[in-house]
Amino acid sequence: MLLRQGEPAAPPVAGPAHRLKAGTRGDGRLAAAFLAPALIGFGLFYLYPALRGAWYSMTDWNLLSRPRFVGLDNYARLLHDPLFWNALKVTAGYVVLNLGIQLLAGLGLAALLHRLTRSLVLRSLLVVPWLVPNVTTGLLWMWLLDADLGFVNHLLTGAGLPAQGFLTSPDLALPSVAVITSWSGTGYTALLLYAGMLLVPRHVYEAAALDGSGEIRTFFRVTLPLMRPILAFVLVVSLIDSFQLFDAVAVTTKGGPVNATRVIYHYIYEQAFTHFKMGYASALALSLVLVLGVLTFVQMRLLRASTSDLA
Amino acid sequence: MNRPSRIRIGRPLAWACLILAVLISLFPLYWMLRTAITPGRELAGDNAGLLPRHPTLLNFERVLGLTTREEARAAGGSGADLDFFRYLRNSILYTGLVTAVQTLLCAMAGYAFARLRFPGRDLLFGMFVAALMVPPIFTLLPNFVLVKELGWLDTVPGLVAPGLLMTPFAVFFLRQFFLGVPRDVEQAALIDGAGKGLIFWRVVLPMSRGPLLTLALTTAVWTWNDYLWPLLVAPGEETRVLTAALGIFLKQSPNTAPDWTGLMAGSVLSIIPVLLLVVFFGRRLVDSIQFSGMKG
Numbered sequence: 001m002l003l004r005q006g007e008p009a010a011p012p013v014a015g016p017a018h019r020l021k022a023g024t025r026g027d028g029r030l031a032a033a034f035l036a037p038a039l040i041g042f043g044l045f046y047l048y049p050a051l052r053g054a055w056y057s058m059t060d061w062n063l064l065s066r067p068r069f070v071g072l073d074n075y076a077r078l079l080h081d082p083l084f085w086n087a088l089k090v091t092a093g094y095v096v097l098n099l100g101i102q103l104l105a106g107l108g109l110a111a112l113l114h115r116l117t118r119s120l121v122l123r124s125l126l127v128v129p130w131l132v133p134n135v136t137t138g139l140l141w142m143w144l145l146d147a148d149l150g151f152v153n154h155l156l157t158g159a160g161l162p163a164q165g166f167l168t169s170p171d172l173a174l175p176s177v178a179v180i181t182s183w184s185g186t187g188y189t190a191l192l193l194y195a196g197m198l199l200v201p202r203h204v205y206e207a208a209a210l211d212g213s214g215e216i217r218t219f220f221r222v223t224l225p226l227m228r229p230i231l232a233f234v235l236v237v238s239l240i241d242s243f244q245l246f247d248a249v250a251v252t253t254k255g256g257p258v259n260a261t262r263v264i265y266h267y268i269y270e271q272a273f274t275h276f277k278m279g280y281a282s283a284l285a286l287s288l289v290l291v292l293g294v295l296t297f298v299q300m301r302l303l304r305a306s307t308s309d310l311a
Numbered sequence: 312m313n314r315p316s317r318i319r320i321g322r323p324l325a326w327a328c329l330i331l332a333v334l335i336s337l338f339p340l341y342w343m344l345r346t347a348i349t350p351g352r353e354l355a356g357d358n359a360g361l362l363p364r365h366p367t368l369l370n371f372e373r374v375l376g377l378t379t380r381e382e383a384r385a386a387g388g389s390g391a392d393l394d395f396f397r398y399l400r401n402s403i404l405y406t407g408l409v410t411a412v413q414t415l416l417c418a419m420a421g422y423a424f425a426r427l428r429f430p431g432r433d434l435l436f437g438m439f440v441a442a443l444m445v446p447p448i449f450t451l452l453p454n455f456v457l458v459k460e461l462g463w464l465d466t467v468p469g470l471v472a473p474g475l476l477m478t479p480f481a482v483f484f485l486r487q488f489f490l491g492v493p494r495d496v497e498q499a500a501l502i503d504g505a506g507k508g509l510i511f512w513r514v515v516l517p518m519s520r521g522p523l524l525t526l527a528l529t530t531a532v533w534t535w536n537d538y539l540w541p542l543l544v545a546p547g548e549e550t551r552v553l554t555a556a557l558g559i560f561l562k563q564s565p566n567t568a569p570d571w572t573g574l575m576a577g578s579v580l581s582i583i584p585v586l587l588l589v590v591f592f593g594r595r596l597v598d599s600i601q602f603s604g605m606k607g
Contacts, residue, residue, distance in 0.1 A: 026428050026429055026430070027423075027427035027428050027429055027507060028429045028430070030423075030427060030506075030507055030508050031423045031427040031428075031429040031432075032429070033508075034419040034420060034422060034423040034427065034508075034511075035419070035420050035423045035424075035435075037416040037419070037420070037476045037477065038416055038417060038419070038420035038476060038477040038482055039420075039435075040476060041416075041473075041475070041476025041477040042438070042439065042442070042476075042477055042479070044457075044472075045450065045454055045457075045472065045473040045476075046442050046445075046450055046479065047438070047442075048453070048457070049449075049450040049452075049453035049454045049457065050442075050445065050449065050450060050453075052453035052456070052457075053449050053450065053452060053453045056452070056453065063456070105332075108328070109329070109332050112325055112328055112329045112332070113329070115325065116322075116325055116326060116329060117329075120593065120594060120597060121593075122329070122333065123597050124589050124593035124594075124596070124597055125333050125336060125337060126332065126333060126336055127589075127596065127597060127600065128336060128337065128340070128585070128586070128589055129336050129339075129340075131532060131582075131585040131588065131589065131596075132340070132581075132582050132585055133535060133536040133538070133553070133554050133557075133581055133582070133585075134536055134538060134554075135536075135538050135554045135557045135558055135581070136554075136557065136578045136581045136582055139557060139561060139574055139575075139578050140339055140340075140342075140343050140575070140578055141339070142569075143342075143343075143346065143569075143571050143574070143575065144339055144342060146571075148355075149354065149355060149358045149571070151342055151358070151359075154358065154359050183335070183336075183339070187336055188600060191597065191600045191601055191604065192600060192601070192603060192604035193604065194601065194604065195600075195601035195602070195603075195604025195605045196604050196605070198601075198605070199605060215321060230604055233604075234604075243446075244446055244447070244448070246448075246538075246539060247536075247538045247539070250538070250539070250558070251558060251561065265448055268448055268452075269448075269539070272452055273543065278452065278456070281452060282449075282452055282453075285446075285448050285449040285452060286449065288446055288448065288449070289445055289446060289449050292444070292446055293444060296444050
């Protein structure tokens with residue numbers, strides 16, 4: 001299933017779902033009462049819009065006139081839309097940068113926590129940036145990275161380096177956005193990985209220590225291989241999450257400069273609510289569903305392939 | 312075994328790295344506060360020291376709408392009306408309503424999927440699971456259209472509608488939890504003649520405080536952070552929530568010289584609940600994240 005970052009994983013299931021006592025009567029009426037609100041919500045705000053979205057994707061519609069059926073034109077157009085391909089490329093670039101920073105920094109941080117301390121306060125402090133609303137994070141970093149008065153440029157010029165327009169330079173904008181979202185996500189990722197490290201039994205480390213294995217060697221030869229399942233989990237969850245970057249871009253760069261940070265989510269938003277091309281935006285959104293569907297499929301294969309050596 | 316003990320620089324170095332990481336996590340937030348208490352007019356000349364030369368609460372007063380327009384403009388504001396009290400109240404209402412109602416209704420639905428027997432159960436649950444895989448933007452466009460058609464733009468019903476009754480994730484999460492609860496207690500109550508409905512309210516719900524609280528916390532954090540939906544359906548002054556207000560405030564602020572002191576004052580207000588959450592529920596938050604890690 002598709003987990004977004006921040007969703008607690010569902011608790012493990014103890015027994016099979018269908019072990020019903022023979023002779024238990026159906027609970028139709030109670031079930032109807034218990035399910036009614038959820039079913040109404042699901043029908044109105046998930047099922048109905050999904051069907052409508054699929055229909056819109058085959059129309060030309062500006063929100064004001066009547067939708068005009070155009071068949072698969074939107075999809076044909078999408079294949080020849082350089083901005084769509086640009087959006088995919090930018091998104092992929094962001095995903096690589098963001099995952100790279102978050103996984104490496106998160107892993108390092110998790111290892112430090114694991115070896116040094118069990119302090120709950122420290123772990124809570126590391127997770128604070130993750131709890132800050134994305135909009136606030138975006139604003140805060142816009143200010144920190146400001147070309148004239150920002151604190152980061154103050155540090156740079158203090159060290160004798162030239163000030164940078166982090167969010168206004170086409171080369172720096174995307175990496176800057178990745179740094180911003182990594183600031184907010186790394187503590188969270190580190191905690192996930194730290195939890196995975198706690199699962200490696202103590203005796204494995206004792207054995208490694210007896211063999212004279214040093215700290216760093218133990219980490220690469222023992223800890224890391226035994227963490228394969230959690231690494232795979234974190235990788236795919238953050239991957240799918242990164243594909244849906246919107247808030248930080250919408251606040252800091254609005255897709256610019258010259259589309260350098262126009263990720264797919266922002267492109268869809270812009271088509272729908274700036275250019276009022278609801279049909280085309282829906283076709284783009286449905287394509288994103290397909291891309292993420294493929295990723296989810298790969299994710300499931302990956303997770304199955306990564307059962308722990310500890311089991 | 313008896314290696315000569317080296318001088319251990321490893322450990323202090325490791326501690327230094329960890330402390331650096333905590334600093335990187337927290338310093339930007341300190342800088343937010345530091346900027347928020349700097350007089351707007353002085354920011355250009357006073358943007359480096361750890362404390363501003365003339366700390367002031369004026370920026371908070373003007374984003375909360377406590378100053379006159381002239382005073383606000385004199386302090387570096389654009390003169391646009393700001394009422395962060397109202398936005399804060401709207402955010403609390405939005406978050407509280409969605410979290411409370413959604414958690415309760417999803418617990419009922421999760422229980423029905425886990426424990427009750429009725430035709431079409433697996434098919435329905437399969438549809439919920441399938442919905443987990445759909446990225447929100449796909450349903451967001453038609454949901455916006457629906458809310459617009461209902462005439463619910465800039466109303467509380469429009470704001471809360473998509474999340475109030477359920478999210479597939481919440482139902483899924485709680486169903487999995489209920490499946491894992493031993494049946495013995497419920498069986499005993501059944502034998503005593505209690506109906507399954509009564510058992511849910513009297514036995515299962517009180518037993519499930521932990522997971523319910525974990526889920527409610529998660530939902531609250533998301534709802535509080537939610538930006539795009541409130542910005543689209545409820546940008547009006549009456550229903551504007553904090554996140555949308557910050558986005559709109561930024562747009563109203565001149566591009567050449569944004570009203571940083573005001574923006575940071577608004578930002579500080581938006582993270583106060585977050586900090587309260589960490590203070591009161593730090594352990595549960597950390598545990599629930601780590602629980603995901605163990606499970607992965």
